[in-house]
Amino acid sequence: KRRNPNESEFHQAVKEILDSLVPVFEKHPQYMENGILERIVEPERMIIFRVPWVDDQGKVRVNRGFRVQFNSAIGPYKGGLRFHPSVNASIIKFLGFEQIFKNSLTGQPIGGAKGGSDFDPKGKSDQEIMRFAQSFMTELYKYIGPDTDVPAGDIGVGTREIGYLFGQYKRIRGGFEAGVLTGKGLEYGGSLTRKEATGYGTVYFVEEMLKSKGLSFEGSTVVVSGSGNVAIYAIEKAQQLGAKVVACSDSDGYIYDPNGIDLETVKKLKEVERKRISEYVKEHPHAEYHEGCSGIWNVPCDIALPCATQNEINEEAALILVKNGVKAIGEGANMPSTLEAIDVFLNNKILFAPAKAANAGGVAVSALEMAQNSMRYAWSFEEVDAKLKEIMTNIYKNSVKAAEEYGHPDNLVVGANIAGFLKVANAMMAEGII
Numbered sequence: 001k002r003r004n005p006n007e008s009e010f011h012q013a014v015k016e017i018l019d020s021l022v023p024v025f026e027k028h029p030q031y032m033e034n035g036i037l038e039r040i041v042e043p044e045r046m047i048i049f050r051v052p053w054v055d056d057q058g059k060v061r062v063n064r065g066f067r068v069q070f071n072s073a074i075g076p077y078k079g080g081l082r083f084h085p086s087v088n089a090s091i092i093k094f095l096g097f098e099q100i101f102k103n104s105l106t107g108q109p110i111g112g113a114k115g116g117s118d119f120d121p122k123g124k125s126d127q128e129i130m131r132f133a134q135s136f137m138t139e140l141y142k143y144i145g146p147d148t149d150v151p152a153g154d155i156g157v158g159t160r161e162i163g164y165l166f167g168q169y170k171r172i173r174g175g176f177e178a179g180v181l182t183g184k185g186l187e188y189g190g191s192l193t194r195k196e197a198t199g200y201g202t203v204y205f206v207e208e209m210l211k212s213k214g215l216s217f218e219g220s221t222v223v224v225s226g227s228g229n230v231a232i233y234a235i236e237k238a239q240q241l242g243a244k245v246v247a248c249s250d251s252d253g254y255i256y257d258p259n260g261i262d263l264e265t266v267k268k269l270k271e272v273e274r275k276r277i278s279e280y281v282k283e284h285p286h287a288e289y290h291e292g293c294s295g296i297w298n299v300p301c302d303i304a305l306p307c308a309t310q311n312e313i314n315e316e317a318a319l320i321l322v323k324n325g326v327k328a329i330g331e332g333a334n335m336p337s338t339l340e341a342i343d344v345f346l347n348n349k350i351l352f353a354p355a356k357a358a359n360a361g362g363v364a365v366s367a368l369e370m371a372q373n374s375m376r377y378a379w380s381f382e383e384v385d386a387k388l389k390e391i392m393t394n395i396y397k398n399s400v401k402a403a404e405e406y407g408h409p410d411n412l413v414v415g416a417n418i419a420g421f422l423k424v425a426n427a428m429m430a431e432g433i434i
């Protein structure tokens with residue numbers, strides 16, 4: 001805290017990991033002796049830069065750009081870019097730190113990174129988004145590359161933004177380095193199933209967790225927060241598996257549809273028209289719209305999938321979910337539950353799938369996109385989807401195994417953190433004090 005003042009989100013992410021690692025340090029003191037802990041919490045480097053751009057009125061605007069290259073022990077840096085007004089050093093560092101362990105859990109050779117800007121894409125024209133993305137990349141290009149650091153999307157960065165970023169990178173560098181970014185459009189090197197990967201992967205992971213207790217999505221009532229990339233494809237897969245998804249949200253409020261959410265309407269509003277979720281009730285008058293996104297956790301459900309943003313479930317919301325009979329939580333977003341909320345779930349024996357493990361499907365398919373780019377080849381939707389499912393099942397099994405081995409059976413927070421940590425720590429030991 002002394003070295004990183006005012007970085008509460010980063011402290012929260014570090015505390016969660018370090019608490020889980022106590023049994024590892026007890027069993028293997030060599031990690032202590034090699035300063036693994038001191039080194040792993042310090043980013044290899046962090047780049048902060050000015051992003052000037054001109055809006056449609058001809059006014060000069062200035063935002064701040066970030067890229068944290070946290071850890072490259074097991075592979076090139078990999079992690080998304082977030083464009084949202086709340087972005088600051090603490091948010092980027094918490095996300096980059098989490099990414100180290102998540103990427104390790106996928107079993108693929110990718111290190112941890114994250115980046116973004118406090119730029120707010122909401123209400124901006126296409127031209128403004130493009131000018132901003134071009135200015136952002138004009139600085140970022142110096143630090144990234146297919147074998148160095150491979151950014152992708154996150155909140156506020158979808159296929160449109162990745163397209164503009166890729167175009168500018170290509171223009172500056174010369175040559176077509178497809179593997180420098182993932183989440184690309186299918187016409188220029190993107191992978192099938194990437195768009196669906198995080199949401200689908202979260203549901204695949206939760207399905208495994210439910211199966212272990214004789215439960216399933218079939219016939220269950222589900223609440224999904226958010227209505228962005230992760231939320232939409234979590235809803236799609238949950239519905240395919242026979243669940244009824246009754247609520248979703250955006251940062252203004254949530255909708256409740258007792259008949260089950262009509263996903264085509266949500267996709268049209270959010271992916272095509274870029275409108276607010278409140279518009280849903282115009283087409284479905286029997287549904288309800290409620291102002292304020294946090295109220296969504298009052299909707300009774302069997303399974304809750306927070307897929308919007310960090311700290312969206314606090315202790316109070318967790319207690320309401322438990323009181324209403326929730327059986328399982330699957331974190332599609334990064335760190336959506338506060339530490340106190342996680343305690344409520346674990347103390348009440350609620351099945352809990354932590355973000356690091358449950359939402360790793362996105363980065364896993366990003367790594368498959370890199371592999372396809374290197375091969376100059378493209379797998380079918382079914383091939384990538386099958387690989388995604390296998391990866392999510394393996395992450396589940398490895399997390400369960402680590403939790404048991406280190407004395408916390410059924411605690412996937414501990415299991416995922418330990419399983420992700422061991423591979424990185426062993427690589428760091430092998431590579432010496434760097």
Ligand code: NDP
Pocket residue numbers: 153154155156157198226227228229230231249250251252293307308309310332333334335359360362363
């Ligand atoms: P999108 O930008 O596509 O969607 C984000 C959704 O969350 C929107 O509905 C947005 O509403 C809502 N939201 C954002 N900020 C807030 C806030 N402060 N309060 C309430 N609602 C908010 O992002 P993604 O779906 O890509 O990302 C969602 C989460 O999943 C993030 O935590 C991200 O880090 C995580 N994630 C994403 C991956 C990916 O592959 N995309 C991979 C792994 C994790 P509004 O439109 O009103 O802002």
